[in-house]
Amino acid sequence: MAETQQSNIEAPDNEKGKPKPERSMGRLVIFGILLAIGLVWGGMKLIRSLSxxxxxxxxxxxxIYPVIPRVPGKVVEVLANDNQMVKKGDVLIRLDPSDYQIKRDMAEAQLLKARAAVSGAKADIIAAAAAQIKLAADLRRSQNLQKQDVISRAELDAATAGATAASAQHAAAGDNYKAALAQAKLAEAELKNAELQLSWTTITAPADGKVSKKNVQPGQYVTPGQQLIAIVxxxxxxxxxxxxxxxxxxxxxxxxxxxxxxxxxxxxxxxxxxxxxxxxxxxxxxxxxxxxxxxxxxxxxxxxxxxxxxxxxxxxxxxxxxxxxxxxxx
Structure with missing residues (x-):
């Protein structure tokens, strides 16, 4: 009886030492699945590496567009904020326009003066042309009268001198008129330049983008070529x-x-x-x-x-x- 009990007690230990068939089969299935996944993944990687x-x-x-001033001046207003989206043409910075407004006004005055000189020169050339025509007619009449011995040679010479002087005056008036026109064109160019520099005191965005690397504050004095803002x-x-x-x-x-x-x-x-x-x-x-x-x-x-x-x-x-x-x- 004791041997029978001992045999019954030892039986579970023997069974415990033997692997269960279903557990081994499960491990093989898991290993197979992992192997298949690895092969598929490796094959996909290989195919992808070839393609x-x-x-x-x-x-x-x-x-990246740099925002730089084209004229020197003191910054009076900064309208751009960090990482702000802007459109091309949006105002970013304003410089003090006072000096450039004075230059513009002076250029306007110079242009008015030049245009007045053109008007005066035009009037002179018209008067000189009328005088030349009149004295040329007097010369032709004097030449006819001298041929008929109605006037003396001295009177003909005087008429000739008068016509020659009138022609010279007309030519001089023409030269003065051309010089006045040149001065007027120069004054117009100076006015356009003054207006352009005045417009440059308002600095705008060169393109659509985002404000980055802002390096400008009100009160700062800036010079041409100095990068104030970068726009991406x-x-x-x-x-x-x-x-x-x-x-x-x-x-x-x-x-x-x-x-x-x-x-x-x-x-x-x-x-x-x-x-x-x-x-x-x-x-x-x-x-x-x-x-x-x-x-x-x-x-x-x-x-x-x-x-x-x-x-x-x-x-x-x-x-x-x-x-x-x-x-x-x-």
Whole structure:
């Protein structure tokens, strides 16, 4: 009886040491599923690697328009705020216009004076022309009378001298009139220049975009060429992707591109290759490498590729954002 009980007690231990068939089968199924998933995933990656060229050395680029004054002056008003969207022609900054208004008024006065001189010269030339016509007629009459011995030679000489003087006066009046016209044109040009400089005291946005890097405050004195604001164009963003030279064999303009922006994971944008640079990035560096000097080490170069978006997106893209570019080459 004791042996029977001992046998009954030991039986579960023996069964416990043996693996259950259903558990082993489950493990094999899970392993098979994972293996199948791995093979499918690896196969998809392999196929995709043969059809696509990818790089994460890519950034969004855009036109950056500097806002600079064209005349010196004191800033009296700044209407632009950081990160504000503006339209082309919107007023951003106003300079003190007082000095330029005075110059404009002085130019207007000079123009009025020049136009008055033109009117006077025109009147003189008309009077000189009338006098020339009258004395020319007197000369012809005197010549006829002298032929008939009605007047003396001295009287004919006097008539001749008078006609000659009238012709000289007419010519001089014409020269004065031309000089007055030239002065008037110069005064008109000076007035236009004064008005143009006055208009430049109002600084406007050169293009549609977002205000960035604002570096101007009221009361500040600015000079021509000084950058006050940078505007990043809103309607002309693109991607510059730096592909390895070994990736360019099958790459051509027009090929479709999938663009993934790091700032918006899970979002994919569509684009296409616009153009491929004619030089590597190193060639346009401040100090390009000179392989003819020193020890040469071959380094795989990268070539900038411009990619444009196929359509506009509602995502708030910004110049300089990192992206991943995948080009379908096959």
């Amino acid at each position: 696509y060229e990818e790089t994460d050395d890519a950034q969004i680029a855009g036109n 164009g809103s309607g002309d963003l693109w991607v510059v992707a730096n592909f390895k030279e070994t990736q360019l064999e099958h790459m051509r303009p027009g090929q479709k591109v999938i663009i993934k922006v790091d700032a918006f994971p899970g979002k994919e944008l569509k684009g296409h290759i616009d153009s491929i640079s004619a030089g590597t990035g190193a060639e346009f560096a401040l100090l390009p490498p000179d392989n003819a000097s020193g020890n040469f080490v071959k380094v795989t170069q990268r070539v900038p590729v411009k990619i444009v978006f196929d359509e506009k997106t509602d995502l708030p893209l910004a110049a300089g954002m990192n992206v991943i570019a995948e080009v379908k080459v096959k």
